[in-house]
């Protein structure tokens with residue numbers, strides 16, 4: 001990958017490579033855009049096949065956060081970190097302390113939180129070195145694990161998508177195929193089960209599948225079979241790139257609504273599912289519950305206020321569908337339009353010089 005060319009194409013601000021030999025830390029922090037405020041996005045720990053794959057993931061996820069935060073109405077820009085390593089084997093205290101010091105060095109340009117492979121405990125360690133971390137333990141006045149909040153947002157957004165596709169937002173009796181039943185999807189399945197939806201689940205982790213089968217009466221299928229099952233709604237809740245040339249021909253669902261980031265392998269796959277008449281709830285709009293929850297910490301965490309904002313993901317998804325219809329475009333493009341318009345408007349209105357500009361972080365209390 002020609003890095004500067006890629007960064008220029010999608011207008012990235014900064015890419016940082018952080019290395020600490022003692023702890024084994026190899027982290028990549030990507031800051032995409034800070035027009036709306038400091039970049040907030042989680043830290044993913046994953047065993048990447050190559051350094052290039054890790055860089056690409058950090059860049060794509062960071063840009064996704066710019067759009068997610070903008071579309072959610074947050075005064076935050078987009079960034080993300082990937083740490084190269086096996087989250088089950090390679091973690092140690094020194095690694096997250098070293099990472100925390102790198103974040104502190106950015107002086108508030110980037111704020112982190114959990115993502116795949118990292119936990120509240122990891123965030124607590126980072127907090128030893130920097131204030132610029134969210135999703136730490138509630139005993140520090142924080143919001144804790146963002147996954148239940150993300151799940152609730154996905155549930156709300158799925159209802160809005162169901163209304164668009166089936167004329168009613170009730171999920172009772174609907175068959176929902178869930179790919180990956182990890183932190184987010186476990187809670188999503190609980191909401192769906194409580195509403196009377198029928199669940200078909202898959203995961204590469206057999207224990208996670210077993211839990212969903214036992215607790216929610218879910219039917220289990222093999223990971224490769226999830227795309228083609230007979231269902232009303234497909235909920236991708238594992239990793240990205242799963243809507244692609246191989247999977248699209250298998251899909252029977254009328255709705256795609258799940259938590260995974262970067263679900264479309266390429267933009268053109270969003271066009272294809274649109275032409276097929278599938279109602280797609282754009283990933284970064286529907287999965288914003290977690291970031292809305294952790295962002296509330298910057299004002300002094302108030303759960304009620306955060307949940308009210310997460311409820312509105314229903315309205316945000318409806319807004320995207322309305323733009324798509326108004327402009328005759330697929331929903332993924334409508335979501336981009338929603339986010340880009342907000343960023344552009346704020347960019348223009350910021351042209352006035354202010355000596356000591358008010359900053360979201362200056363409102364942060366109790367730290």
Ligand SMILES: NC(=O)C1=CN([C@@H]2O[C@H](COP(=O)(O)OP(=O)(O)OC[C@H]3O[C@@H](n4cnc5c(N)ncnc54)[C@H](O)[C@@H]3O)[C@@H](O)[C@H]2O)C=CC1
Pocket residue numbers: 114115116117146147148150179180181182183184185202203204205208223237238239240259260261287288290291
């Ligand atoms: N945790 C959060 O609050 C947020 C998560 N997301 C996104 O939602 C997705 C899920 O996140 P978490 O639940 O936190 O992660 P997780 O790691 O707890 O869950 C993912 C699950 O997917 C399974 N999986 C991985 N590859 C698979 C495959 N090929 N087939 C079937 N299952 C597979 C894993 O075994 C795991 O159980 C990720 O894409 C993440 O970026 C997005 C916004 C917020």
Ligand SMILES: CC(C)CC(=O)C(=O)O
Pocket residue numbers: 040041042043068113114115135146150261287288290291294
């Ligand atoms: C706080 C995290 C849940 C934010 C994030 O990285 C995401 O939404 O993907």
